[in-house]
Amino acid sequence: MTSDELRELISNARWFERAGSFPSEPGFLAITSLSFWDDENSSTGIPALDMTLGSMVWLPQSPQDPTPLEMPPQVSSTAGNDEYRLALASLRSSDGLACLRSSWHDYSWPAMKTAAYAMRLAAKEIAGHAPSQWCAIARIFCRGNWPLGVSGDLVVVY
Structure with a gap:
């Protein structure tokens, strides 16, 4: 994946429209x-399945959060900032956020933050010439699903 391809994915993203499918x-x-x-x-x-979901480590929403996936190579501290801003702007106009509510929980804000941060990390992978896990996560987000986290060797996707 290239930077242009990532930006194109973000611009055409169907944020959360296919969540649960x-x-x-x-x-x-x-x-x-x-x-x-x-x-x-809950069970x-x-x-x-309960044990798998109970041991899941959520994908990060910011640099301060722990991550269950390998971090991209060290590149410029500004790498990924444009993709992050582009994703946030696109997410704010998304129609797919209603499906991110369960009972009295509203997951839309954490999901949006995770998606935008994943775009930043994917851009950092690309800038470091090592597109890998975060680029794959970015594709899942842009297709309309929500990668929640990692449990063992499985990526949990809603």
Whole structure:
């Protein structure tokens, strides 16, 4: 992926419009609901799935957050800033945010922050000539799903 391709993806993103409908693929765990996080005692009714979701590390929303994925190579501190701003502007006009509510929880703000930060990290991978995990995460976001986090060797996607 190139910088221009990433910007094109962001410009045409279908932010969260396909949330809950991610096709099952190797290396990913597709979930159809956010209800597992509705309250402390929520359960899917499937113990193995509960354990997987319960041990998930959320994708970061900012540089201060821990990340379960490898960080991009060190590049200019301003690399990715344009993509971050472009993503935020695009996200603010998104029609897909209503699906990010479950019970009384509204996940739209954390989802938007995570998406914008993922675009910044993807741009940093590209600037470091090492497009990898964050570019893949960026594609998932731009196709309309929400990559939530990582549990073991699975990326959990809503």
